[in-house]
Amino acid sequence: MVLKVSRPANADNSGVYRRPQVLLRPVRCDEIPGILGKPKSYPAPVRPVGANYSQTRCVASDGGTALDMGGLSKILEFDDGCVRAQAGVRVGALVRALAERGLELPLTPEIGNISVGALSVTTLPQPSYGPGLAQLSSCVTEMKLITPQGKQMTVSERQRDLMRVLRSSFGMLGIVHEVVLRVRPLTPVKIDYQALPLADFAARFDEITTAPGALRLHLSSFQDRVTVERRTLDEEANVGRSGIWQIRNSVMRNVLPAFGSSVGSVLSAPGMRHAVLSGVQRALRATLDRAASGVVMHAHDWMRDLPEEAWKARYTYSLWAFPERDFPRIVGEYFAFCRSHQKQHRYRCNVVSGSSRLHQDRGSLFSVSYAGAACTIEPSSAGERGWDDFLIDFNDFASACGGTPTFNQTRSLLREHVSKALGDRGRLFRQLRNRTDPLNRLQNSYFAALLG
Ligand SMILES: Cc1cc2nc3c(=O)[nH]c(=O)nc-3n(C[C@H](O)[C@H](O)[C@H](O)COP(=O)(O)OP(=O)(O)OC[C@H]3O[C@@H](n4cnc5c(N)ncnc54)[C@H](O)[C@@H]3O)c2cc1C
Structure with a gap:
């Protein structure tokens, strides 16, 4: 009931x-x-x-x-090459259940909290291994939903265009209650790190992006450095649980935000604060350097469950994606933007910015790599004073650089950012929505302001 x-x-x-x-x-x-x-x-x-x-x-x-x-939290069926689950199942629970059967999703996010229903209709880009599969919704092959008129509907990959729209629908075309996701055999992933000065990163960018593997980058704006994390699928490799990886996760996700937060609240003099933060950045580099020799693990080992209530994570971020071909130049401009913002407003992010390389993926209308291969920039913070203003300026910077935002991970968005990035795709979605939900049962004020 x-x-x-x-x-x-x-x-x-x-x-x-x-x-x-x-x-x-x-x-x-x-x-x-x-x-x-x-x-x-x-x-x-x-x-x-x-x-x-x-x-x-x-x-x-x-x-x-x-x-x-x-309340809809059952994994219903493990079938040949796919899994069927109700919308309320958390991706962490799903990934662990798959691992017990020697299976995994083709893409594995770093947090397990995400629900399967949201995964199928939102924009969740992940470091990708090849074209066509760069965000989690592209793993979805079938959705069952209730339309705004209360009708039951089943849509599968065979209805390619409809699926593309539904994968970007954020619950505005119907309430998804059941999802089928593609799975594959559990495959070891070899992880290597390489820390590069920005100039070297830019000079070697083509070589970095054409070598096999998925790429997660760590951008240190004030050190002019980019750490390249390469994840290579390797069926032959031996998986050893690596303490170093646990340290890496802990530093990235716990220590830095917590440190930044306490630094922010305890030290008010910006000079001193930045000296301490640089120490943290150095500690991070040392940790990554120790891990540089190569770690082999399964994707589910990097997934973590954050607290049930999001604000307790004490970690926040925003995300834009940029055309891959322009990325080395844009990273340089982003570093310059961070420095100039700090000079003007005495604020700098206390956590390294993440970045994922995304192959082209047209599986959903609002995919951030719809037009071609892309790389994200994800400024991160413990949410201290100055962060919200930083994001307002960062949004204008990102939009001017030809960036594409998301509706679920990009904070402080304006309508003009959305229309510039999505253009016809936004208009098409709006027309479809107006036709399928004329009484506006499902649209909230957030989407009305940005898309409506
Ligand atoms: C601290 C923190 C760290 C994070 N780290 C990462 C990360 O490393 N990698 C990553 O990929 N993501 C990460 N995220 C998550 C990301 O921000 C996602 O946007 C979010 O988790 C989406 O999943 P959800 O279940 O929370 O969706 P919700 O926030 O509950 O909903 C998202 C949207 O989907 C709609 N929706 C939800 N369920 C349904 C349904 N059944 N039918 C139709 N529409 C539905 C909602 O109405 C809403 O519009 C992080 C988030 C936080 C707060």
């Missing part, structure tokens, strides 16, 4: 403002049509909520009805 969950109307677990009037937790998919069909009891917007881990208000159901999909 659908559960009405009581909680204060202004509760906000994520640090991002949301204010539903009604919060429901369906436990069967056939409860959803009844909710969509009763606008008086369950006011618009009706917004499905997965892990509530997005960096933006894409999930917000201000004054409307939030559907916590966590």
Whole structure:
């Protein structure tokens, strides 16, 4: 039976403002049509909520009805080359269940909190191994959803265009309750690091991107350095649980944000603060240097479950993607932008910026590598004072450089950023939405402002 969950109307677990009037937790998919069909009891917007881990208000159901999909949490079937799961299953639970059977997703994110429903309809780019598969939704081969009119619908890869639109729909074309994902045999991944001065990175960029493997980059703006993390699939390699990798994860995700946060709150003099932060950056480099000799692991080993409530992670980031061919120049301009922002506003991010190399992927309309191969820049922070203003300026910088944002991971977006990056793709989505949901049951104010 659908559960009405009581909680204060202004509760906000994520640090991002949301204010539903009604919060429901369906436990069967056939409860959803009844909710969509009763606008008086369950006011618009009706917004499905997965892990509530997005960096933006894409999930917000201000004054409307939030559907916590966590009640639909069964992995239903492991079949030949695929797995069927309900929308509320967390990707961490799914990946572990697959690993027990010697299987894995073709792409594995670093956090396990993401729900399978959100994975299928949002933009989650990951370091990619080849064309056509650079974001998690491209692993989805079938979706079952309830349309805004309360109709049951099943869409598969055979309906390529419809699938492309649904994979970018953020719950605005229907509530997804079941998903089929492609899987493959568990394959060891060899991981190597190479720390390069920016000039060397730029000079060797073609060689770096044409060599096999997926690339995750770590951009140190104030040291003018790029650390290249290469992940190569290697069926023959022996997997050894590596302490170094655990240290790397811990430094990247725990130590740096925590350190930055305490530095930010304890030291007010910018000169001293930056001296300490540089020490942290040096510690990070030393850790990566120790790991440079090569580590072999399975992808699920790098996945971590963050706290249930996103704000407790004390880590926040934003994400834009840029055409791969321009990336060395853009990294140089990004470093210069960070320095000039610091000079002008006395603020600098206290965590290295991440970056993923993405092959072209047209599997979804809002894929950030839709037009061609791309690389992301992901400034990260513990969310200290100055971060929000930094992002406002960074968005203008990124948009001027021809960047593409996402609706779930790019903070402080403006409508002009979206229309410049998405152009016809945004207009096409808007037209489809207006036709399929004329009563606006599913669209919230966030998307109305950016796309509507
Ligand atoms: C600290 C932190 C670290 C992170 N690190 C990473 C990382 O390393 N790699 C990475 O890929 N991601 C990372 N993310 C997650 C990323 O920001 C995702 O945007 C987010 O987790 C999406 O999954 P979710 O289940 O939380 O979706 P939610 O935030 O709950 O929802 C996202 C969108 O999907 C819609 N939706 C949810 N469920 C359904 C459904 N069943 N049917 C239709 N629509 C639905 C919602 O309405 C909303 O529009 C991180 C997030 C945080 C906060």
